[in-house]
Amino acid sequence: MKVLNLRAGRDHSPIKWLAITLTVALLATPAYAAGTISNALSAREAGRGGTNLGFGDNGVLLHDNAAGMQGLFGDCGCSDCRCSDSYIDIGGAGLFTDLSYSDDDNPTTDAADNPTGLGYFMMARRWNEDIVLGFGAFAPAGFASDYDLQGPATLPGTHTYKSFGALVRILPGISVRMTDRWTVGATLGTAVSHVEIEGPYYLNSGPLRGTPTMLDIQATGAALSWSCGTQYAVSDRTTIGVHYQSENEFKSDGKAAVDITPLGRSYYDVEFGLTWARSVGVGIMHQVDSCQRIGLDFEWEDWSSAYDNANLVFTNPTNPVFRTVAGPKIDEVFPLRWKDALIVSTGYERDLDDHRTVRLGYRYQDNPIPAATTSTYLQTTLQHHFSAGYGFKHSGWEIDTAYQFAFAPDVHTGTSAYPGDDFSNATVSTQTHMVFVSAMRRF
Numbered sequence: 001m002k003v004l005n006l007r008a009g010r011d012h013s014p015i016k017w018l019a020i021t022l023t024v025a026l027l028a029t030p031a032y033a034a035g036t037i038s039n040a041l042s043a044r045e046a047g048r049g050g051t052n053l054g055f056g057d058n059g060v061l062l063h064d065n066a067a068g069m070q071g072l073f074g075d076c077g078c079s080d081c082r083c084s085d086s087y088i089d090i091g092g093a094g095l096f097t098d099l100s101y102s103d104d105d106n107p108t109t110d111a112a113d114n115p116t117g118l119g120y121f122m123m124a125r126r127w128n129e130d131i132v133l134g135f136g137a138f139a140p141a142g143f144a145s146d147y148d149l150q151g152p153a154t155l156p157g158t159h160t161y162k163s164f165g166a167l168v169r170i171l172p173g174i175s176v177r178m179t180d181r182w183t184v185g186a187t188l189g190t191a192v193s194h195v196e197i198e199g200p201y202y203l204n205s206g207p208l209r210g211t212p213t214m215l216d217i218q219a220t221g222a223a224l225s226w227s228c229g230t231q232y233a234v235s236d237r238t239t240i241g242v243h244y245q246s247e248n249e250f251k252s253d254g255k256a257a258v259d260i261t262p263l264g265r266s267y268y269d270v271e272f273g274l275t276w277a278r279s280v281g282v283g284i285m286h287q288v289d290s291c292q293r294i295g296l297d298f299e300w301e302d303w304s305s306a307y308d309n310a311n312l313v314f315t316n317p318t319n320p321v322f323r324t325v326a327g328p329k330i331d332e333v334f335p336l337r338w339k340d341a342l343i344v345s346t347g348y349e350r351d352l353d354d355h356r357t358v359r360l361g362y363r364y365q366d367n368p369i370p371a372a373t374t375s376t377y378l379q380t381t382l383q384h385h386f387s388a389g390y391g392f393k394h395s396g397w398e399i400d401t402a403y404q405f406a407f408a409p410d411v412h413t414g415t416s417a418y419p420g421d422d423f424s425n426a427t428v429s430t431q432t433h434m435v436f437v438s439a440m441r442r443f
Contacts, residue, residue: 040387040404041120041138042091043436047389047402048347049361051295053241053283054231059089059122059440062134062173065229065243065283066185069124069132069175073442084442085126091400091438092119098433101376103426105150111376112146130177141167141276143380151200152422154212161199163377167248167276168192169225181233191225191248194218195272197377202420205333210419217312219272221252237287247278247306256314266319268330273311277301283345291351299343303368307338335417337373341366349389359389359402367408372417374428381408381430389436398440407431 040046042060052064056071072087095118099111122136147161173187201215229243252272283297312332317323347361363385369378389402408430416423 040402040436041093041118041140042089043093043389043400043402043438044359044391044440045347046093046387046404046434046436047359047361047391047400048295048349049363049385049387050345051283051285051297051347051361053229053243053281053297054239054285054295055241055283056231056239058438059087059124059134059136060091060120060138062122062124062136062171062187063120063138063140063169063227065231065241065281066134066173066175066187066227067183067229067231067243068241069134069173069185070177070183070231072124073126073132087124087440087442089122089438089440090120091436092117093434093436096433096435098429098431099145099379100429101147101149101379101426103423105152108427108429109147109149111379112148114146116144118142132175134173134175135171136173137168137170139166139168143378145376145379147376149376152420154420155200155214155422159200159214161376162196163198164194164196165274166194169248171225171227182230183232184228184230186226186228188224188226191223191250191276192220193223193248193250193252193274193276194220195252195274199377200420200422202418202422203332204335204419205331212420217254217256217270217272219252219254219270221250221272223248223250239285241283241285243281243283245279247302248276250274250276266317266322268314268318269316271311271313271315273313275306277303277306281343293349295345295347297343297345299345301341301343301368303338304340307336307368309336310334335373336378337370337417338368339366339370341368355393357389357391357400359387359391361385361387361389363387367411369411370417371411371413372415374411374413374426375416375418375423376428379428379430381411381428382406382432383408396441396443400436400438400440402434402436404434404436405431406434 040050042058044058045052056068061068073084095116100108102108118139120138124134126132143165145163149161151159169191171187171189175185177183196218198216201213203211225248227245231239231241233239254270256268256270279301281299285295287293314330343365345363349359351357365383367381367383385406387404391400411428413426
C-alpha cells in the first residue's frame with residue numbers, strides 16, 4: 001500500500017495573517033447552515049427567523065441588503081424630529097453542535113464537542129439627507145467538523161477527520177434614497193477565505209486515482225465581493241426588498257509536504273480552488289399595527305455552479321524523485337456536485353412597550369448536498385431552523401438576544417462517489433444550538 005502524507009507548512013504571507021486576524025477578531029468559526037452560509041448574523045434577524053431583506057433596523061443590512069441602511073436613522077426631512085447621524089452595531093453568536101457519523105467501520109460516533117462562535121461589526125453615517133455610507137466586517141459562511149474514526153481497510157487505525165472553512169467579507173457600502181418610497185444600495189469590498197483539511201483522503205484524479213493518502217493542508221486567499229439591492233415601500237405599512245450577492249471565487253495559496261514510502265518527502269506549493277455561492281433574494285416586511293411586524297424572505301443559492309468541484313493543484317516539488325515519478329504538477333479534482341438551494345424564512349416580532357420586543361421565527365433550507373458526496377468534511381445538512389428572540393433598550397443602547405435550534409433528517413449514503421469506500425454505507429446526523437447577542441446604538 002502506498003500512502004501519501006500531505007502536511008501543510010507555515011505560510012507567513014500578509015493575506016494569511018489578515019485572514020487569521022479577522023477570524024479571531026470576529027470569532028469567525030462558521031455557523032452550520034444548509035449549504036455553508038449562515039441564516040442570520042445579528043440577534044435581531046435571528047430571532048425573527050433570519051428575515052431581513054425588507055427591514056431597516058440592524059447593521060447586518062449592509063451585508064444582507066444595503067438599501068435598508070436608510071432605516072437606521074431618523075427622518076431628517078422633518079424639522080421637528082430627532083435625527084441621528086451615526087450608527088454602530090456589533091454582535092456575536094455561540095454555536096454548539098451535535099454531529100454524529102457511522103459506517104461499516106464505525107459505530108455511531110460523535111464529533112468533538114467544541115463550542116465555537118461567529119461575529120460581525122458594522123458602522124454607518126448619514127452623508128446627507130439621501131445618502132448613507134457604511135463599513136463592516138462579517139463572517140457569513142463556513143464549515144467545520146472534527147472526528148476520530150477508524151479508517152477503511154486500506155488505511156487501518158484511528159485517524160482524525162477534521163475540516164475548517166471560513167469566509168469573511170470586508171465591505172464598504174452605500175444606500176441612496178431615490179424617492180420617498182424607493183432606496184437602492186450596493187457594496188464593493190474584499191472577501192477572505194481560509195480552508196483546512198486533515199485526515200484520510202483518496203485521490204480522485206489522474207493515474208494516482210484511488211491512492212490512499214493522509215492529507216493535512218491549509219490554504220488562504222482573497223477575492224472581490226460585491227452586492228446590490230433595493231427596497232420599495234408599496235404602502236406606509238409594507239416594504240419589499242430585493243438583493244443580489246456575487247459569488248466569491250478563490251484560488252487560495254498554501255504549502256504542503258508530501259510523504260510517499262519509499263520515495264521520502266517533498267514540499268509543494270498548493271493552490272486550492274473553491275467558490276462560495278452567489279445568491280438572490282426577495283423579502284417583504286409588513287407592519288400589522290403599531291407594535292407588530294411580520295417578515296417573509298425567499299432566497300436562492302447557486303451551489304450547483306459554486307460547489308460542483310473543488311480543485312487542488314500541487315506544483316514545484318522540491319524532491320527531484322517526486323518530479324520524476326509524479327511529474328512537476330499534480331492536478332486533483334474533489335467532486336462535490338451540490339444542488340441549488342431554496343430558502344424560505346418567516347418571522348414575527350411584537351413590541352411589548354417602547355423598550356421591549358419579542359420575536360419568533362422559522363426558516364426552511366434545502367439540503368444541497370447529494371447523499372453520494374456527503375462526508376464528515378462537509379457535514380452542513382441542516383434544513384429546519386426554529387428561533388426566538390428578546391430585545392430591550394438600556395442607556396441609549398438597543399440590546400438583542402436570540403436562541404436558534406436547527407436540525408436535519410439523517411442522511412444515508414449507499415455507495416460514495418469517492419474512491420476507497422471511506423464514506424460508503426454511512427449515516428450522518430446534524431443538529432445545532434445557537435445563542436446570539438447584539439448591541440446597537442444611534443448617535
